[in-house]
Amino acid sequence: MSHDVLATPRVPFARALRHHAALVAVLLVLGAVGGWLYASTTPSTYTSTTRILVNPSVGNPFSSTPSSVRQDQETSLETEAQMVRSEDVLGAVVDRSTGLTVRGVSRRLQVNVPPSTQVLEISYTADDPELARQVADAVAEAYLANRDARFKQVQDDRVGRLESQTVRTVEDLRSATNAAQKGTPAQRAFNNELADALRNELVNLRAQRTALENLTAPSGTVVSPATEPSGPPLLATLLWPVAGAVAGLGVGFLLALLLERLRGTVRSVAEVRDAGLTVVSAVPRHHVWQRRSAVERREQVDAAVRRVRTTVLALDPRPELISVVGTGSDTSDASAAEALAGSFTRAGHRVVLVRPAQGPGAGEVAVEEHGLAQLLLHERLDVRDVLRPTVEPLLSVLDGGGMGAESRELLSAERLRGVLAPLVEEGNVVVVHVPTGDDAGPADDEAYLGAADLGLVVVSTGRSRRRQVDELVAEAAASGSPRVALVVGRGDLRHPAPPGREDQPARPTAGREGSTSSADDPKARSRR
Incomplete structure (x- = not known):
């Protein structure tokens, strides 16, 4: 799958000025007021x-x-x-x-x-x-x-x-x-x-x-003889306010550039497209004064995730291993992975949610110290033996099992695909939450994203850093792996919908896509 690379990103100065126009305007007014106050306190000559x-x-x-x-x-x-x-x-x-x-x-x-x-x-x-x-x-x-x-x-x-x-x-x-x-x-x-x-x-x-x-x-x-004394000219009276306004404008420009360089957050869907990612779905943007309830947010997030699911299912060949990666500490990419897995189960597909950052006993049911780390260390260990069931019959969970230095040493795209291959061959849709920040190793994200058929980048407007988005785009261009984007607002993924049924869908049957085993589905057997 190829992703669109649009025009060259806007000049950083123009982007900084556009994003911090309020700050520049405030400093401009403060500079003009300061100059006027100084001129008014200076005695007239x-x-x-x-x-x-x-x-x-x-x-x-x-x-x-x-x-x-x-x-x-x-x-x-x-x-x-x-x-x-x-x-x-x-x-x-x-x-x-x-x-x-x-x-x-x-x-x-x-x-x-x-x-x-x-x-x-x-x-x-x-x-x-x-x-x-x-x-x-x-x-x-x-x-x-x-x-x-x-x-x-x-x-x-x-x-x-x-x-x-x-x-x-x-x-x-x-x-x-x-x-x-x-x-x-x-x-x-x-x-x-x-x-x-x-x-x-x-x-x-x-x-x-x-x-x-x-x-x-x-x-x-x-x-x-001596003329009638004349006061300061109008130009001299306006000199200090104008000089203050110019100084405030200059300081505002410098602060805007500094803030954009230090933070550089993504604020719109257009910026994500400009970075080189194809936006397959986005939660409608709401301003600060437009309050939304948790139910409204959940409904809008569900609609956006359904559009992602529809796009994924429409691809040929259909991706069976999807990696979900965030672009910041507050993007709730783990919630996005859970929401995507739940959306596939509500559509009647069997799903395995891989959570490398979760250790043994982190969830409701412990798995005897077994997880992804043990699968990487022991080749004879079957991945189906360490899956954790959930209340949703179509959804299973594979935790990290306590990833350490030794297991991370063995972590690579090829090894990860080999571990998860039995799940894919059985017709499961594998959704991998790519850990970021303190939960990830130096090259973990490259292994998780390299093993996936499709990478879903979760971008949170106002939180995700533009630099991180650019790095993911550069990695995708270097590796050739396709990546798309899901754009959400700040806090939209804090209350994801629980994995459940969507209008009581029927149980997967032998003829249903994604629900048959590899023995009954020649297409699934030949997919790898």
Whole structure:
């Protein structure tokens, strides 16, 4: 029997996002709320800006010619911007205000120079809008006062140098004039020429001093007083909520991927098909809010198991040895094996249920320490001698008999088929519950599944791991043994229907399929 291998499984990221969309949405909302709370607890700030037009002056230390008195020369505004933040300027602002420090004002002060202008933009940010406006104006006034002081200092220094040079020139002129009255004619002529030159120099010095003393151009003016303080822009207000939402979204994605990698549970029939298993039957899915009674669950499980039975009986050749394996610790695969065995008996077929995980005396009737383990150890022991009868005449049970290291060493697909061959030859349907977890050895499941004509994988949505389903599919592809799936919901197999009759079916007769012995059924004899 071949099983369908459908399209490649979905990308793990998309599957994780789909399965954990609620978690991602919750973290997204929590991140946005957290960002909004942080933004709301952060005090609002207000910024006020004032603009100053800087005039070039003779006091400008960056003039190309110290004696220049032109008013149209360029001024290094970048240097002037640094002077606005100087300790002299900010110290004057702090002295006129209370509660401010030079470091605090400097940290909240910004000075910008618009391109191709002689303008300085001074902005100050504070928690109080009125304080922001007052400090911006105070910084502008302090800077202009500082620049005027620097201009006056440079001007006074130049006037002082001109005064000193004028005094020296007058003394030299006096000496030259006196010398022109004495000496030889040549000496008197030289001193006369020197006196004329000193008179011209004295006139030039007095002209420079007059120009400096008459220079009254302002060093700069405020062209735009401090503006009304503006609060934080809307974009900045929304920044923290948006950033929180993005952070929550990222954390949600990471948690979804982590949960999907650690758990990776199967949640739908489509995922089982995507894994590569043919789903022959499934219990209808019910949501959490849709409560079902134990009777309803039992009826739906019975209907699903009947569909499995019908599918198995329709196969040609019909599987006589069926292994039932679970894919998780909570799939109740043992109950599925019992339910399938009971379904075959209710249909009138003789069934042997093999339970390797059950030891001697585990059930209602003990069997003198005999079971599957003893059959593997002793080849002469007949399997029909260790079967346990049940209240259902058509159903017998073969327990494990205490599987140990020695019996597990002999466990293989070929050996297991040889042990169970007499049961198959007599026309019994053999249902083997494949132990999983702590009840199974390292390679037990491969032996049980390899010996079977058909493997039934019980998948419980919300419990079975996708990784285990993929491993079973890979094993089936490697061994070539057909496997199908029965998909149930969480807890559906906790209350299986007891083995009983289905509408009082007739006893198996000699002509009924699955009820004749190997001596009367040539097809059964040739099946092996």
